[in-house]
Amino acid sequence: MLDKFGDSLKKSFRKIAGLGVVDKEAVELVVRDLQRAMLQADVDVELVSGLSDSIKKKIIGAKPPTGLTLKEYFVKTLYDEIVEFLGKEKGEIALKPQRVLLIGLFGSGKTSTAGKLSKWLQTKGLKPALVACDTHRAAAQEQLKQVGKKAKVNVYWEGKKPEDIARNALKKAKEEVLIFDSAGRDALDKVLAKELKSMGKVIKPDEVLLVIPADLGQAARKQAEEFNKLVGITGIIVTKLDGTAKGGGALAAASVSEAEVKFIGTGEGIGDFQVYDPRRFVGKLIGYGDIQGLLEKAKEIGIKPEEAKKILEGEFTLNEFFEQIKSMQKMGSLSKVMDMVPGVPGLKIPKGFMDVQEEKMKKWSHIINSMTPQEKREPDTIKASRIKRISKGAGVSDGDVRELLKYYKQVKKVIKLTKGGKGLKRGPLARFAKQFGFGMEA
Ligand SMILES: Nc1nc2c(ncn2[C@@H]2O[C@H](COP(=O)(O)OP(=O)(O)OP(=O)(O)O)[C@@H](O)[C@H]2O)c(=O)[nH]1
Ligand SMILES: [Mg+2]
Structure with missing residues (x-):
């Protein structure tokens, strides 16, 4: 839908990302691209000119709000302005007999x-x-x-x-x-x-x-x-x-x-x-994913979008991993969250993959608490002797520790593989998941 229009808009946003400095010239360059895209989509010339002026006025010489770089502010402003331009409110009709x-x-x-x-x-x-x-x-x-x-x-x-x-x-x-x-x-x-x-x-x-x-x-x-x-x-x-x-x-x-x-x-x-x-x-x-949705969801449950992004990209420590499972459980389906992350479209994790039983979560919490900071950061370095020490400290069996480590590693692998577009329904990963009793229906 609107492929060409979307592509041209995407280009404008990509251009901002590639800017060295956000000066007057750079802003005008991006705005010119945007104008071209709008005119090609048969937008009224006067409206286009109004939009361009509004963007320029907001960005050129602006001081971004705290917490945002000028570049980020530019992206956000451009996004907001285009949204405003194409509609403002979400369409609604009353949900009742009428x-x-x-x-x-x-x-x-x-x-x-x-x-x-x-x-x-x-x-x-x-x-x-x-x-x-x-x-x-x-x-x-x-x-x-x-x-x-x-x-x-x-x-x-x-x-x-x-x-x-x-x-x-x-x-x-x-x-x-x-x-x-x-x-x-x-x-x-x-x-x-x-x-x-x-x-x-x-x-x-x-x-x-x-x-x-x-x-x-x-x-x-x-x-x-x-x-x-x-x-x-x-x-x-x-x-x-x-x-x-x-x-x-x-x-x-x-x-x-x-x-x-x-x-x-x-x-x-x-x-x-x-x-x-x-x-x-x-x-x-513009391929932004539903940033708004993600930000709101994240705010609701008190996790930062960067953190969510981290786990979705397969980069996380054991500690973060544990926190994320807890958060994800609150957030609902992981794949829903994934859909919302910019630049990771259509990532599908089978339903139930992150559903760990509460009992197990308790055990895992004890295990992680018995680890040194370095072990939490790099769980791959945990070998047999350390497993013994940790299990003793946590009051669980060696097998419990091994299970957590294995799960951590596998989820990481699954996420990386899924990102590569490989299926999860068959193969060793699916067998692994079954072993842990996760639902595998996609
Ligand atoms: N590609 C595409 N075709 C559509 C869409 N909406 C309707 N059509 C097609 O447009 C044609 C006309 O649709 P109708 O629903 O019959 O239009 P109408 O307004 O009822 O037409 P009249 O009753 O003759 O005034 C049909 O061939 C539809 O299949 C759409 O969103 N996309
Ligand atoms: Mg008709």
Whole structure:
């Protein structure tokens, strides 16, 4: 999705990383790259110029906040500014039974989006149903019935005119999120405006979502504003972000219109749909991982992101290792954390790999306490005689000490191997894991 745009943005960030000094010239160089990327994505020229000025004003001659180098501050500012530029808030709709009306021009993706949205609502524990109010195009109702079948939701279609169909659906529906599919037109002309208005009177929608295809680029702004003025919208869904280089332009345009983007469509499949979270979206786009998520998670449980990163890269002492297992247990799935670490995409550790029983954790804690600082730092130097001393001190068996050391070494190896993309389901590592009773389902 938006590969080219993402690549160009990535380049800007990489350029900052490679800077010797962050002076005026360097900032202007990066900003020029960013401008090029934005213009190629069909972002409005004036908006691009506004963004550039804002970044320059914040960075050139700035004193970074304590704890950040100027370079880090530059990266952070650039990231924040792009996020702000492409959207600001995370899109949301109330998770309760309600009425959602989808509107938009011909072929923008209303009917497919009705299916995607109903699928998404089901994952939130709600019961959606579709209402086939497109009586304009011959096969439209049939198409929605198919969509309903795929999403496994009820479809209301009885009636002649859109208003009748809506009325009948409202009579029958109970505790459902009703998604009303409407007819498209070539343009937002009087006929369409009238039809949507009279539907609106019957439906009294909680949400009126305008469906806009991303290939509109900067023209999305005008369309959003026109629809908003004539019929009133509560949000925008940008579809087809997978198939165009102009997605950046469409998102930037939508974000300066009065309505916010709530969802995005990223493919023809029913699951190619997500809440639009600009921070996450930009993070993914520039390959930043979900830094925000990681920082927050880490803050919650009181571990530093650098520490988490260390273990994820396979560089840690026995002490850190132990602390990390404890933290990871609190943090939940290790692979989830890994997904969030910048530059380590898609690292998959089998579920349960870091689940050590509490009893064992207690033993290991005693063992580690009986070690010298040097032994904790370099567990590989611990040989038979030291094992004896440690086990005695900890009140455990030699086998317990050996088990901990073995586990430590293996996890380190597993993490390094996984980083290399090798599988964990088969081979000696899997056998090892089984031996310790870890779940190995990926
Ligand atoms: N690649 C891609 N295709 C999409 C996406 N959303 C919709 N489409 C395709 O766009 C075409 C039109 O989608 P529809 O859902 O029928 O659009 P519509 O707005 O209901 O069209 P009308 O009812 O004729 O106004 C279909 O071929 C969809 O599969 C998307 O996010 N990505
Ligand atoms: Mg349709």
